Amino acid sequence: MSERKVDRVDEALRWARERLRDLTPLKSDCGRLCGAACCRSAEGEETGMLLFPGEEALYAADPTWRLKETERGTLALCSGRCRREERPLACRIFPLLPVVREEGVRVALDLRAAAVCPLGRGGLGALDPAFRTAVREAGGALMGEARQAAFLRRLTEEQDELRRLRRQFGGEGRV
Template sequence: MSPQNSLYRRAYRLLNKTTPLPIDCGSLCGRRCCHGDASKGMWLLPGEEEYLRSIGAGEQFAFLAGEGNQGCSTLVCNGHCSRSLRPFACRIFPLFPMVTTQPGRPLRLTLQYDPRSLAVCPIAAKGLGVTVSFRQHLRQATRLLLQDPEITAYLLQTTTFLEEINQLSALLLR
């Protein structure tokens, strides 16, 4: 198993059972985050498509070549999936692990609502808050993935992109 595959296996396992709320949050909203279309896929991390294919997800999902996702693939589903095969993006929604650098200091990891979730997810839109356990598992899973330099570079770039969306939204709301 490649080093990235091993990290994904461990990160997925950490996020297998943890959920944003103590109840099934899909019952609040009719699973809105699963109602995308073929043009709106879930962003995959570097090497994640290969990992998903290695665990048999290639038959369940379509993968679009990297455009608009820092060169990484996007996963498209039909709105239903085996929970054990969900990609990282679905396991962590509506949060995103924002990773930033500080001169002479370790990488800084903060968990924030993904700005793309605000229009979709009632947890984010109403600021309901997520469970401590969800945050802890997401933090642990991200720390694992940050052992890989390619994934680290991706998270740094994506954090910059999402911060730009936040800044633009704040400007528009002024």
């Protein structure tokens, strides 16, 4: 997969992917804590990662990836293994999410990750600061491109809705 050859991938997305290419939530391999839970599918299911707008162009021609259109956007279905340098941006930023607030882009624990990822229990402060910074900067870059910004705003709204629901049913939100 050569990202440079895919013209339809905008610069902001390319930059964000590159910024998170080698960074991980912890300096050590967090997959050892949980058996790489975020890459494991439930029995009979495939793991699907929601792609950022235009990101599907990177995967469409590669038969090792399957794409699925949904109401929320395009999912990349994986077998639970991938070449690290090819993983989608959603995997690169997991379990964080850049959220859009009045004061700008902030980094938050992705509430959708709470059921899967043990790292959230320690709060943001437990994650490698370099990783947090990279996720925030990636979000800032994405906000410079209209369709990426719209996508991030939608993800933020989803997080807020999830937090409202959790509070309503007695849970906690961290965004």
